Amino acid sequence: MQxxxxxxxxxxxxxxxxxxxxxWSKWLGRLDISNQAYGGAITxxxxxxxxxxxxxxxxxxxxxxxxNDLFSGVPVEHILENYGFFIQQSKRQSIRLIINSCIYxxxxxxxxxxxxxxxxxxxxxxxxxKISFCDINSKLCENGFLLSVxxxxxxxxxxxxxxxxxxxxxxxxxxxx
Numbered sequence: 001m002q003x004x005x006x007x008x009x010x011x012x013x014x015x016x017x018x019x020x021x022x023x024w025s026k027w028l029g030r031l032d033i034s035n036q037a038y039g040g041a042i043t044x045x046x047x048x049x050x051x052x053x054x055x056x057x058x059x060x061x062x063x064x065x066x067x068n069d070l071f072s073g074v075p076v077e078h079i080l081e082n083y084g085f086f087i088q089q090s091k092r093q094s095i096r097l098i099i100n101s102c103i104y105x106x107x108x109x110x111x112x113x114x115x116x117x118x119x120x121x122x123x124x125x126x127x128x129x130k131i132s133f134c135d136i137n138s139k140l141c142e143n144g145f146l147l148s149v150x151x152x153x154x155x156x157x158x159x160x161x162x163x164x165x166x167x168x169x170x171x172x173x174x175x176x177x
Contacts, residue, residue, distance in 0.1 A: 009034035010057055010175065014050075014086075015064035016041040018103060018157060024062075027166035028173065042069045043082035050086075054093055059175050061090055064100035067155065070114045080121045087129050098132040098172050099125075100165075106146040106154035116144060132172045139164045 011033045013019055019037035036049070043065045054061060063086055069079045083099065090097040101119045104112045119137065126133035140150045140161050150161035157165075 007057075008032050009055070010059040011173075012054060012058045012061045013037055013063075014046050014061060015100075016068050018067070018155075019062075019064050021156065022162050024166075027162055028170060037064075040068055041065060042072060042074060043079050044069075044074075047082050047085055050089060053089060054095055058093070058095050060096045060098065060173065061086070062098045062100070062169065064102070066102040066118050067105075067111075067115070070102075070111055070118070076114060076118045076121060079118055080125065083122060083125060087125065087131055090131075091129075096132070096175065098134055098169065100134045101137050103136055103155075103157070104141045104144055104146045106148055106151045108154070109144075112144050134165075134168050134172055136165055136168065139168065 009032055011028075011030065013024055013033060013035040015037040017037070017039035020035065020039055020041075022035075024035050025031055025033045034055075046063075046065055063083075066079050070076075086099075087097060089095075099122055101122065102115045104115050119135075123133055123135075125131070140146060140157075146154070150158055150164075152158050
């Protein structure tokens with residue numbers, strides 16, 4: 001892992017700048033969270049950072065990624081393979097996993113079409129493997145586009161979007177500190 005893993009952390013957050021730029025301890029009302037997300041991350045890099053496994057005390061991983069992969073031209077199939085690795089690693093270690101949908105952009109129709117295909121694949125994987133899927137787009141997007149009220153630059157989110165997202169995650173988080 002790139003950052004120091006706090007001793008009390010049982011929830012691990014992995015992903016790109018969309019997750020990295022916020023204080024999830026505040027949003028989720030917990031002090032047992034380690035946010036290891038970072039700007040520019042692609043799913044292969046996240047996979048490399050995990051190496052041989054998630055930190056030992058981890059009970060829940062919240063994962064979001066794929067947008068940087070798509071902007072870099074990584075095929076959806078490769079992104080889904082990486083998510084498959086995350087799922088299998090979490091199962092090997094008996095760690096609960098919440099996979100978030102890749103968030104649509106505000107105005108990039110071509111990328112949004114790829115995001116749609118990715119999210120369909122993620123949902124299928126989650127259903128097959130009985131993994132929690134948080135469909136952020138169901139609340140932040142309309143007609144396959146991120147609503148401008150939630151976006152600061154067409155990709156990244158405003159504070160009001162994090163409030164909505166946190167409420168969705170809180171419904172899925174069942175572990176106690």
